[in-house]
Every structure is written in structure tokens, then in C-alpha cells.
Amino acid sequence: MTVHNIRVGQSKRGDASDGTLAEAIGGRLSRVDGPAKITGAAKYAVEQQLEGLVHAVLVESTIASGKVRVIDAAAAEAAPGVLQVLTPDTIISLKTAADWFGTPPPDKPYCPLARDITFSGQHVAAVVAETFEQAVAAAALVKVSYDETPSIVDLSDGKAGDGIPIDAMTKEWGDASTAFASAPVRICAAYNTPREYQAPMEPHGLVARWEGDHLTVWEPSQWLDGMARTYAEWFGIPFGNVRLVSPYIGGGFGSKALALSHGAVAACAARMLRRPVKLVMTRPQTFTGYGGRAATRQTVTIGADRDGVIQSIVHRGVNETSMDGMWVEPLGSVTSIMYATPNFSSKQNVVRVNSVVPGAMRAPGENPSAFGIESAIDELAYEVGIDPLEIRLRNYAEQDPHAKKAWSTRQLREAFAAGAERFGWARRSPEPRSMRDGNQLIGWGVAAGTYPVRRAYGEAVVRILADGSVEVESSSIDMGQGTYTILAQTAAETVGVPADNVVVKLGDSRFPRAGVTGGSRLAGVMTGAVYKAATSALDQLVGLAISDPRSPFHALQANTLVVANGRIASPRGDGPDVSIAELLNSVGRDHIEAKGDTMPANSTAEDRYKNYTTIAMSVPHTEGDYSRHSWCAHFIEVRVDEDFGTVRVSRVVSALDSGRLYNPKLAESQWKGGIIMGIGQALLEEGIVDRRHGRIVNDNLADYLVPTNADIPDIEVISVGIPDLHASVLGGKGVGELAIVGIAPAIANAVFHATGKRIRDLPITLEKLI
Amino acid sequence: MRDFSYLRAGSIDTARQAAALPGAMLLAGGTTLIDLAKCGVAQPDTLVDITHLKGLDRIEIGEHGATIGALAKMSHVADHADIKSRLPAISEALWQAASAQIRNMATIGGNLMQRTRCPYFRDPANFSACNKRQPGSGCSAIGGVTRGHAVLGTSDACIAMYPGDLATALVAFDAAMHLGERKLLVDDFFLLPGSTPDKEHAIEPGEMITAIEIPGSAAARRSTYLKIRDRQSYEFAAASAAVGLELEADGRTIRDLRVALGGVATKPWRARAVEDALKGKVLEPEAVRAASQLSVEGAVDHGANHYKIELAPRVVARAILKLGETA
Numbered sequence A: 001m002t003v004h005n006i007r008v009g010q011s012k013r014g015d016a017s018d019g020t021l022a023e024a025i026g027g028r029l030s031r032v033d034g035p036a037k038i039t040g041a042a043k044y045a046v047e048q049q050l051e052g053l054v055h056a057v058l059v060e061s062t063i064a065s066g067k068v069r070v071i072d073a074a075a076a077e078a079a080p081g082v083l084q085v086l087t088p089d090t091i092i093s094l095k096t097a098a099d100w101f102g103t104p105p106p107d108k109p110y111c112p113l114a115r116d117i118t119f120s121g122q123h124v125a126a127v128v129a130e131t132f133e134q135a136v137a138a139a140a141l142v143k144v145s146y147d148e149t150p151s152i153v154d155l156s157d158g159k160a161g162d163g164i165p166i167d168a169m170t171k172e173w174g175d176a177s178t179a180f181a182s183a184p185v186r187i188c189a190a191y192n193t194p195r196e197y198q199a200p201m202e203p204h205g206l207v208a209r210w211e212g213d214h215l216t217v218w219e220p221s222q223w224l225d226g227m228a229r230t231y232a233e234w235f236g237i238p239f240g241n242v243r244l245v246s247p248y249i250g251g252g253f254g255s256k257a258l259a260l261s262h263g264a265v266a267a268c269a270a271r272m273l274r275r276p277v278k279l280v281m282t283r284p285q286t287f288t289g290y291g292g293r294a295a296t297r298q299t300v301t302i303g304a305d306r307d308g309v310i311q312s313i314v315h316r317g318v319n320e321t322s323m324d325g326m327w328v329e330p331l332g333s334v335t336s337i338m339y340a341t342p343n344f345s346s347k348q349n350v351v352r353v354n355s356v357v358p359g360a361m362r363a364p365g366e367n368p369s370a371f372g373i374e375s376a377i378d379e380l381a382y383e384v385g386i387d388p389l390e391i392r393l394r395n396y397a398e399q400d401p402h403a404k405k406a407w408s409t410r411q412l413r414e415a416f417a418a419g420a421e422r423f424g425w426a427r428r429s430p431e432p433r434s435m436r437d438g439n440q441l442i443g444w445g446v447a448a449g450t451y452p453v454r455r456a457y458g459e460a461v462v463r464i465l466a467d468g469s470v471e472v473e474s475s476s477i478d479m480g481q482g483t484y485t486i487l488a489q490t491a492a493e494t495v496g497v498p499a500d501n502v503v504v505k506l507g508d509s510r511f512p513r514a515g516v517t518g519g520s521r522l523a524g525v526m527t528g529a530v531y532k533a534a535t536s537a538l539d540q541l542v543g544l545a546i547s548d549p550r551s552p553f554h555a556l557q558a559n560t561l562v563v564a565n566g567r568i569a570s571p572r573g574d575g576p577d578v579s580i581a582e583l584l585n586s587v588g589r590d591h592i593e594a595k596g597d598t599m600p601a602n603s604t605a606e607d608r609y610k611n612y613t614t615i616a617m618s619v620p621h622t623e624g625d626y627s628r629h630s631w632c633a634h635f636i637e638v639r640v641d642e643d644f645g646t647v648r649v650s651r652v653v654s655a656l657d658s659g660r661l662y663n664p665k666l667a668e669s670q671w672k673g674g675i676i677m678g679i680g681q682a683l684l685e686e687g688i689v690d691r692r693h694g695r696i697v698n699d700n701l702a703d704y705l706v707p708t709n710a711d712i713p714d715i716e717v718i719s720v721g722i723p724d725l726h727a728s729v730l731g732g733k734g735v736g737e738l739a740i741v742g743i744a745p746a747i748a749n750a751v752f753h754a755t756g757k758r759i760r761d762l763p764i765t766l767e768k769l770i
Numbered sequence B: 001m002r003d004f005s006y007l008r009a010g011s012i013d014t015a016r017q018a019a020a021l022p023g024a025m026l027l028a029g030g031t032t033l034i035d036l037a038k039c040g041v042a043q044p045d046t047l048v049d050i051t052h053l054k055g056l057d058r059i060e061i062g063e064h065g066a067t068i069g070a071l072a073k074m075s076h077v078a079d080h081a082d083i084k085s086r087l088p089a090i091s092e093a094l095w096q097a098a099s100a101q102i103r104n105m106a107t108i109g110g111n112l113m114q115r116t117r118c119p120y121f122r123d124p125a126n127f128s129a130c131n132k133r134q135p136g137s138g139c140s141a142i143g144g145v146t147r148g149h150a151v152l153g154t155s156d157a158c159i160a161m162y163p164g165d166l167a168t169a170l171v172a173f174d175a176a177m178h179l180g181e182r183k184l185l186v187d188d189f190f191l192l193p194g195s196t197p198d199k200e201h202a203i204e205p206g207e208m209i210t211a212i213e214i215p216g217s218a219a220a221r222r223s224t225y226l227k228i229r230d231r232q233s234y235e236f237a238a239a240s241a242a243v244g245l246e247l248e249a250d251g252r253t254i255r256d257l258r259v260a261l262g263g264v265a266t267k268p269w270r271a272r273a274v275e276d277a278l279k280g281k282v283l284e285p286e287a288v289r290a291a292s293q294l295s296v297e298g299a300v301d302h303g304a305n306h307y308k309i310e311l312a313p314r315v316v317a318r319a320i321l322k323l324g325e326t327a
Helices: A034-039 A074-078 A132-139 A176-182 A224-235 A261-273 A366-384 A388-394 A412-423 A483-495 A522-547 A580-586 A605-613 A664-683 A743-755 B012-019 B033-038 B074-079 B081-086 B088-095 B100-105 B108-112 B166-172 B272-278 B285-296 B307-325
Strands: A005-007 A054-060 A066-072 A082-086 A123-129 A143-148 A171-173 A185-193 A205-211 A214-218 A242-245 A277-280 A296-304 A310-321 A343-352 A440-452 A459-465 A470-473 A502-505 A562-564 A567-569 A577-579 A591-597 A629-641 A646-657 A715-719 B005-008 B024-027 B046-049 B059-062 B065-069 B176-179 B182-185 B211-215 B223-228 B239-247 B254-262
Touching (some): A054 A132, A054 A261, A066 A123, A074 A082, A074 A132, A082 A132, A123 A132, A123 A261, A176 A296, A176 A310, A176 A343, A185 A366, A205 A261, A214 A224, A214 A261, A224 A261, A261 A277, A296 A366, A310 A366, A366 A388, A366 A440, A388 A412, A412 A440, A412 A629, A412 A646, A412 A715, A440 A743, A459 A483, A470 A522, A483 A502, A483 A522, A522 A562, A522 A567, A522 A580, A567 A580, A577 A580, A629 A743, A646 A664, A646 A743, A664 A715, A664 A743, B012 B024, B012 B046, B059 B081, B065 B081, B074 B088, B074 B100, B074 B108, B081 B088, B088 B223, B088 B239, B108 B166, B108 B211, B166 B239, B166 B254, B239 B307, B254 B272, B254 B307, B285 B307
Parallel strands (some): A054 A277, A470 A502, B005 B046
Antiparallel strands (some): A005 A502, A054 A123, A066 A143, A082 A123, A185 A296, A205 A214, A205 A277, A296 A310, A562 A567, A567 A577, A629 A646, B176 B182, B176 B211, B239 B254
């Protein structure tokens, strides 16, 4: 049973060009998990080789709406190696689990295989066989017949209707419609974003094994405790009987936070067969087995005076959801806070279509919301003849216009200034189509982005071991964003040891708990928890050194001692100087252990369980006196070949405010990743549905296009953040989701500047420009 | 489980004989075949592995032209110094195709056997109708998602686009393939779908591509392959043009012109009407643009692929004009 241990010394040190020691908090330590990944030593969840392991393959619906009439499994059951064919009739019954808010579920059975079909690609059966190849071949022999009914394909389907109003999304102040009607300058436009998919390199999958009433699941996970709770509730066993192990995650982008139906199928199969079962989705199944980003439609109207000062914003949004699930993509999230406006109205509906329930994908809500408002304000800038950067400054929100609270920190003005300076914005020729290089029209666009500081609580154990090394344990995870690395830095600096001497263990639900790794919250939560645990461990160490009669410091009668670089000494340097290992040896201790958490002091065990296994206890970003957000400004150059309609991004300069950076190298990497994903969203990504079948046809990575290296220019990112202690214990704000927000509108705005064509439907493909 | 037998051919003749048996397929780089087997389209009973046959990966090039063995890797041909200098369109078509990893594996012969990317063809589980897969079953693409489908050479039975780049360049320069006993023009090797879209190539059982022969010419020396696509790399053409140009001694009059289109037709599409319209004419932008419109004569769109009819002539014109600028 492998739990991954990361020792910092295995990796090459980052440089310390900013003057900070690489391994301290704020230093540019390279990813400590990097060498294991690039050498192949890193063992991912589904690479577990277990005795007696068998393989499950899913059978999916080929219609989008209707009922399964009959499943003929005879041929599959007779195929070589087949152990069982699971259908709604043969699979064991589960209980319905609570949703991620912890809402008590209806008391009815849950079946992860469907009889009632609400989307194409729904799991209807599964074949388990001794080998993967046998299971694949037999799955093709399962014959499913259906009674098909008409489907609602997408938001543009005539049968889709206006949808369900989501009152909780309504945000209003002033009198927006009256103010709009009387505004001297009015713009109104509709902005659409298509279905987009997380497309992680590592597909979803798991290995499930039962030992009596205990279930172990090796599965890539952004949330071990939440997924363990779901498995426990499905099977009606105690939470503590489920162990989730997820040492590495090959990309999640929001898609790996929940236990999904394929996981239930594999765990059922393992229970029924009393054998460990492995189930890995095919690439096409990753487009239908769980949800990507919902398609959205927004209408943004802005009323302004002739100087471009906004008087009113009226915003209406719609996103799609599934027939039987609810997903709300909060489209008014950026609209309601980016600019100062005395009058505002935002409302949102969701529309049911025959699709898998959409899910979280990098900056859900803020991402499409920014495409609307950041395109619209650009349109306003041209309407009133004001520079697109200037109009943003003219409408700068000095406080949160919705919550009417002060920003905890908002370095957006600084971001605009730093980005514009570096990009050379002042040299921009204002007229569209006025910059050209041979066949290529050149366009410069700007857009802002933001993401709220989502906060929760976490716990960690820090151990100081007999050899002087330090061990950190947490059930949080590292999906590439750098948790292993920054927690090593935090423990190293707090205890006072070299980062080489820190081992970080993550990705096992038996470790001290953590909530979801989503909403860009983990670094703030876990550095806080590790800081507290490490401080407590250090206090114990120093306490022992001072008070234990066997300690060499005992005679010194000191009030405190200093621990640095793995050695203990008195602050004045007038006493002994011994290593941590020597001290522990002299006082006869083999380790010191401290658990730290960031929960409120009077929290009950129930509070803790709820905090770590649901999102019900997330702290609102507007709690107390402040409104807390990360901010960014993107400056982008595109080159458009007008004959061909092709858009290439040739330059990106982004200035970002994520508060204090625990490791600038890793933060920059995440920002760049978000920017690259945003380029894909702007120019390439779109799930294309066959309207007759209600099925996505580009369900693979050759046809669903994400950017290649050739599509990405050099990207320059500039940190303009300052520590924000209202946001987190150590002063950081969210990093992971921020940078994608605003990229698509910045590109669309640049395309308008280049061509004079305003593209309001993503992606901006060539046929929209020729 | 679907078993198949694997045979490692000892010679070209045994390979040809083995591959002539029903259900047998040749295996070279495997980049297409294994992909198609995974999505349930290719279901061979026997794989005849020819990768280790000697002498089939040679690249010979001289004044007369080039002969490229069927097992030469795409990346080797693309990087070959003499191919780059004497047949630049061939090198450019190759390095702009697929990904570096695929080009390192895929062979020239296999590349010519590449099949369509039509999503309906490639997904038998969800779309049972495909005349190419199952003659007479219908065409799921017509009336469906057609953004990537052909506008030229289509029929009521099939609108699947031929996705390759190399063959487009080969067709422009009258290349031929060696099929054992006979030689066949590449242009004649690819068949229009008509009422039999399942029959894609004019190759008979017992025949195997052993080499490609590309005649040398002034137009081939001054040639280019211009590929326009949504994504900058690892992506099929939205429209592409292989063009070769020879000017008279005056440096302005077109003596010879070769034009073939990719990404728009059911097979590599030679645009002789463009060639004929411009041969003997002075190379100037307006005439080139007007003549390039002839490249899509007879084109029929299916809605979402209409842009290809606009795009293709512009790609042709740009490629010709670009060659005209190079001395």
C-alpha cells in the first residue's frame, strides 16, 4: 500500500532570485514531486497492482432520452473471462448520498446504472472480466434496446424554454432599468460560451477493494474526505471504514472533486465479486461520464454617460443543466463587483437539457461572467471613444459595489499600471484595423479578471522525528499546483530545519483532514494548518529543551531557544548548540508530534466532520468587514490573418494580485496554466453536439482541441499582490483559478481591435472571421 | 475477446501473399491501424507486420526525382536535406502533419492508407449508419455535424474528407506508387466515394505499396505546402494547398503551375482548372486570385463546412503568390 512520501532533497532547488531563500515561504523552490513525475517513479492511483485485480468496462447509452427496454447480456456473459455483467437489475442497491452541501438526501435507493436515460453516454451496464481486453470485447457484446423519446439538445433547442429562475443568483441595487432607459449611451449585447471540458491528461478511474466492511479506493481526487463520505453513505458504512488514496492527480481542473457514478459501479462490482476492481474511463467517456463547463448565454446592457461613466448594468444569464441534476454557473459573479455602478440588476435562469450534469471547471461562474462584462465594457469604450484601459479606471470600484464593503486588498489599479507599462499599451493605435504586419492585422486587447477568496479550515500533523527530520501529514492533495512543495517550505521555515529534512505525506484519507481542493483555497487553508501544527511542534521541542532535566539546555534557565537550520541554541549564543536529533536523543524522545488546525476553537466533532466532508462551512468571502478577492489584468496581442480568419495570440502580459505568494515560481506556473487554458477557451474549445442524436461528436483529444505549444507565445506574468491577512493566515489569496478569468474577453477585445469584428460567441474560430 | 493472429513477414512477397487473405491487414507504423482498432472500426483477423523488411525505407533523390521507400518514416523524409531543397512541398506537407511522436512512427506507405477523420465513421457504437464502414447502411454525417467534411468530390453516400497532407503534395507533382508489378499514379490510387465509399483505393488484393516515385521538375523545386488550420500544430487542415511554380525566363510569366488542395475534398484534389487558367499568364495578384476561385468549382457545402469554399481559393492564391515572391 503506497502512500507517497516526498522528500524535498530529491528535487533540484529553485533559484532565489528574489532574494528569498528558495526553501523558505515565498522562495522559488522547484516542485519537489517533479523528479518522481518526470522519471516515471510517481505511481498514480490506478497503477495499483493488487492480487486478484479484475477489470470493469462501462456500457453507455447511445440515445439521449428515453428508457432502457431490455439489456441482452447473454453474449457478453458467455464471452471468455467474463465474471459478471452488471445491469440495473443485477447491481447491488445503494443508498442515495448527500450532495456536496451535505443536504440530507432523499431516502431512496441509488443505482449508478440507469434505466431512465437522460443523456447520451449515460452508464447503463458494466462488464467485469479477468483482463481489460476481455472486458472491452465483452462490453461490445452487450445489446441494449431502448424506447427513445425526443430530447432537448441544448440551450438553443426550441423545446428548451426559458428555464428555472434561480432567485439566489439575483443581485439588485438602485433602479437599473430606469437608469438604463435614461442613460445617454446604451449598449446591449448577448455573449455565449459553449460546453467546455476539463480534459485532464489522466482520465478518471479507480481501483476499489473491499476487506470485510472496509473499502479502500485508489482514485485521483481533489477531495478525499468528501469522496470518502459519499462512498460511505452509498454503502451505508461508517465514514471511517472508507479509505481514499490519491497520491498524485494528473490534472483535475474541478472534475475530480466528487465521487461519481463510475466509482459507484466499480465499488459495487468489487463488493459483489469479492475481488479488487479497476475501472478507467476511456477518453470519449470523459466527455459524457461527468460534466464539463455548462454552456452559457448572457445579455449585458450598460447605460453610461458620454464620458463612459457607468450609470446602470442590467445582466441576464442562463446556463444549461441536466434533466435530473442541478448546476448553477454563477454568471453575475464578476458583473456585480468589477465596476462601480449606482444601479444594477442581475438575474439568472437554468435550463434543463439532455446532458450529463455540468460540473466545476476552472473558475466556474467567474470565467463566463467575465467574458460577458469584460467584452461589454470594451464595447462601451469604443462607443464613447475612450481607451479600453482608461474606461476601466474611470469606473474603478473603490469598494465592493454589491456587498458595500471595503476590499481587503485590491491591487487591480496596480495591475493595470504594471501590465500596461510592460506591454507598451501607450503605443496602441486606438482605431480598429489600424495596426498591421503584412497579411496580418494586429490587435491589442485588455480585460480584467477576479476570483473570490474562498476559505475553509484544515488540519495537519507535524512530527519532529528522532533523526531531526520533520514529517507533515494531511489528507489534502497535490494535483500539480504544488501542495507538497509549499507545505515543505512552511514546515521548514516554521520549525527551523532545511527543507531537505522535511517529508510531506498527502493523499490519504487516514491523514489529518482537509476540505475540497477547489475554489483556489487549499494553499491558504493548508499553509495555515501546517504553520499552526509546526509552531506547536516547535513549542514542544523548545519546551523540552528548556525544562527536561536531561536536556543540555536545562542548566541555562533560558526563557526561549532558537531553532534554525536543524540546530538548537540560545538566542544569545551563550550555551550549547546541538542538533534536533541530539536533543531528542538526550531527552529520550523518539519524536514530537503536534496536530494543528484552523477551525474555530469551540468546534465540535460534528462541525469538523461537516467542514471536511461538505462545503457547507466555507466562509463567505464577504464575511465581516471586508470583501476578499484576487484580481488580474491581462494585456494581449493577437495576429489575425484576414484571408484565413485564423487568430494567433502573439503576446501576453498579465499582472496579477494573489496577495502574498508562498512560492512565486509555482504561482507563476499556475497563472500561466490558466492563461493557456484561457487561450484554448477563446480560440479552440467547444463540445459540438449532433442535434439528431443529442451527443457530443468531438469526444476525443484529436477533435476537441486544446492548445499545443505552437499556439502559445511567451507569457509574462507580474505579481502585484501584497500580503492580505484578512484573506488567510499567511497572507495569500487564491492563485489557481484567477488567471483564466478575463483571458477570453481580452482575446475577443484584441480581435475586435485587429479586425473591427466583435465576436460574442466562443470559440473565435476562423469561419467567424472570414 | 477478439483474437487475431500476428505474422511477421519474411519478405515482400510473403507479406503481399499474407495480406491478400481475407481479414488480413498490413502493419507498419501502426499509428492509424491501432487507432482504428481501438475505436472498433478496424477488426483485422491477421496482422502482417512488415516493419522489419529490409530496403523499404530508402530515400533516393536526384535530378530525375525521388524514390521513397514505403517504410521510410515521415520524420526522416521531412528532414531529408535533398527533399527539402528539391521537393520542399513534400517536406512541408510532412512536418506540418500529425505530431512529432506520430511522425517518428508513421511510415510513408501507411500515411497514404490513412483514413478519414469523419467522427461518424470512427464511432460505430453510437452511429450505426456509415456507408464507408457498412455499405448500404447510410451516411450519418449528412445532416449532422459537418464542419470538417468535404465540399468537393462528395456523393449522396459519403461526404467524408480525406485528411492527409502528403498525398495532396504528391498529387500536385504527378507522383506514382510502386505496387509490386505495376505503377499507379497517386491521383488514381484514391477513389471518389460515388456509391461505393467503402472502396477507397485502387489497390487489389496481393498488392502492397513498396515505394513512392516523385518526378523532378522545376515546379517541384519551387514549391510549397500551405496548411491553414484551427490549431497551429497537431491538427488537420481546414484547407491546404500544395503548389509548385515555374516561371519563364522573364521572371513573370507562368510556364508551369501545379495546384492540389487538401482538407476540402474526399480525396487529394488536383486543381487543374487553376493551373490551366494561369499557365502562360503573367503572375499578378488579381489574376491569381480570380483563377484560384476555379479550385472550388462544383463545390457543395453541407452547412457548417461552407467556410471551406471561401477559404480554399484564398489558400491557393496565397501559396501561388508566396512562391512568386521567392526568386
